[in-house]
Amino acid sequence: MPTHHPLGDRAAARLRRLVPAGAHAYSKAADQWPATAPPLLARGQGAWVWDMDGHRYTDWFAGLTCCPLGHAHPSVTAAVTSALERGTAFQLPAHAELAAAETFLEVVAHGDDMVKFAKNGSDTVDGALKLARYATGRTKVAKCAEHPFFSTGDWFIGTTAARGGTHPEPASRTLDFPYNDLGEVKRLFDAHGEDLAAVILEPVRFTPPDPVFFQALRHLCDRHGTVLIYDETVSGLKWRLGGAGPLTGVRPDLTCWGKGIGGGLPLSALTGGRDLMELGDHLRPRAGRPPLFLLSTTHGADAASLAAMVATVTEMAATDAIARAHTTGAELRGLVDTVLSEAGIAESVRLAGYDCFLNIEAAEPGLRALFLQEAVRAGALVRGIFYPTTAHTAEHLEQTEVAVRRAAQACGRALAGGTGADLLPAPAQRPL
CATH class of the missing domain: 3.90.1150.10 (Aspartate Aminotransferase, domain 1)
Structure with missing residues (x-):
């Protein structure tokens, strides 16, 4: 060629x-x-x-x-075309948001109770960490060192070689741990467990997850009150329709989704149990605390992207x-x-x-x-x-x-x- x-x-x-x-x-x-x-x-x-x-x-x-x-893909193209003909942006929640939430929680995010849609993976990862900090009252987060990209936020980019323009304070509260390394994770919790709001990692990439490591990680998070977050921006819709998380043998508290869920259109999602996700309802803040401004995106729920998601996951399940x-x-x-x-x-x-x-x-x-x-x-x-x-x-x-x-x-x-x-x-x- x-x-x-x-x-x-x-x-x-x-x-x-x-x-x-x-x-x-x-x-x-x-x-x-x-x-x-x-x-x-x-x-x-x-x-x-x-x-x-x-x-x-x-x-x-x-x-x-x-x-x-x-x-x-014809099914996705037809769904998006139909959505465009009905209008894509409204000043109030649209019925398309209800249909998308029901479909995503039923077909993809099995066992989670609530979902918040956004436009890219950085949105939902940053939202998940904000939610974890709010729920725990803590400031430090730990990320898997081998996983290459989590967010455009200062907490992550400030730890990379491309940290120009970032504020150093968020990055100073970001800790690293190796994938599948139980000893290092135990040492991490021993040193920082009382101020560790969240642990975030991809459930799997190219190295198989060690069930012993993940069982221990789940136990440590539970014992210390730390929020366990799976970033399935990449792994979602590849290993299985419900994500790669089940390969680890444990359930996370929050899951971030992106890339493929929109079938080629921009869409990401944050899902989790009601106990955590409802803290993102600004109309019902915790007693004595300011409301949590979790995720607010003008185009997070545009009808074309939501229609593409519904068509994509429905087609994948059916075929x-x-x-x-x-x-x-x-x-x-x-x-x-x-x-x-x-x-x-x-x-x-x-x-x-x-x-x-x-x-x-x-x-x-x-x-x-x-x-x-x-x-x-x-x-x-x-x-x-x-x-x-x-x-x-x-x-x-x-x-x-x-x-x-x-x-x-x-x-x-x-x-x-x-x-x-x-x-x-x-x-x-x-x-x-």
């Missing part, structure tokens, strides 16, 4: 003059992708996307995992979409493993994770960057994560096998004699 993008390059240059970094999400910026990636995308259909120069790619990240049914996606993922894992083995690089490059969410790992960053660069050059649009969906067909797998074979061969040459290192256009960078 040609890697020359004259139309895309010109348009991307214009965009960078108008939008900082040329992207509205840092994970979409040019420094987060191989140089062979198309500068801009023009359209998508199912698991295909096209760039501005007409090149077609298999999309293995589904719009940052926002499209679990693929791009422009057993997640089980089918797991099957596709198993086929993908099999063909990638075979190609890596045949190229003699299986010890240096491998797939990690679950069939529903796979990650390319390599012995060193440059080798991983080379693999991704050549896979994209051959038409498999992957930044490191393969997210199979029901939109991926045998044709997508065939194209991906060709792309992975090209990438594996390039890595094999680099490992054998160093040839291939010159293919790297720039040092590999860690995504923000």
Whole structure:
């Protein structure tokens, strides 16, 4: 596939003059992708996307995992079109909010009593932490160190290399702990348990959850009165329709949802039990305390996004979409493993994770960057994560096998004699 993008390059240059970094999400910026990636995308259909120069790619990240049914799914498109015709923004709560809340709590957030919708994951994560601080009267929070992104809020960004412009005080009250490390979590509670409002983590990413760790974490949170929060912004609608939380064997107090729940439209959600969620009712503050201003978003409940969510989760439930996606993922894992083995690089490059969410790992960053660069050059649009969906067909797998074979061969040459290192256009960078 040609890697020359004259139309895309010109348009991307214009965009960078108008939008900082040329992207509205840092994970979409040019420094987060191989140089062979198309500068801009023009359209998508199912698991295909096209760039501005007409090149077609298999999309293995589904719009940052926002499209679990693929791009422009007919059911989602029809639901959004119908919502647009009825009006999308009202000055009072709309019936669409009732239908969406009932559907989401019944189909996705099993066992939770209440939901608050917003527009992105940072909204709901920050809201969950605010709710935890209000409920406990405490200020410190602990986050899982291995999980890459929780929020644009100062409490999180202030702990990263990109902390410019943040206030240092919130970050000073943010603590870290390692995933599945029971000893470190016990030490965390020993040192800070009396002032720990919340513990937040993704229930699972690529490493399987340790049931002993999570049972102990649940016990420690209960004993210290700390709120346990699962961030399912990424993991939701992948492992199972009700999220990945059940894999841990324990229930959180609050759950944050995002990305895929809107079927490609912007939507996030915070769910939990009535005892906590009702504290977010500003009309009923706790005695002697000011009301909690939990989440207030003008567009948090726009009818188009809510309709897209209802259509997405209803379609997924009716068609057993997640089980089918797991099957596709198993086929993908099999063909990638075979190609890596045949190229003699299986010890240096491998797939990690679950069939529903796979990650390319390599012995060193440059080798991983080379693999991704050549896979994209051959038409498999992957930044490191393969997210199979029901939109991926045998044709997508065939194209991906060709792309992975090209990438594996390039890595094999680099490992054998160093040839291939010159293919790297720039040092590999860690995504923000």
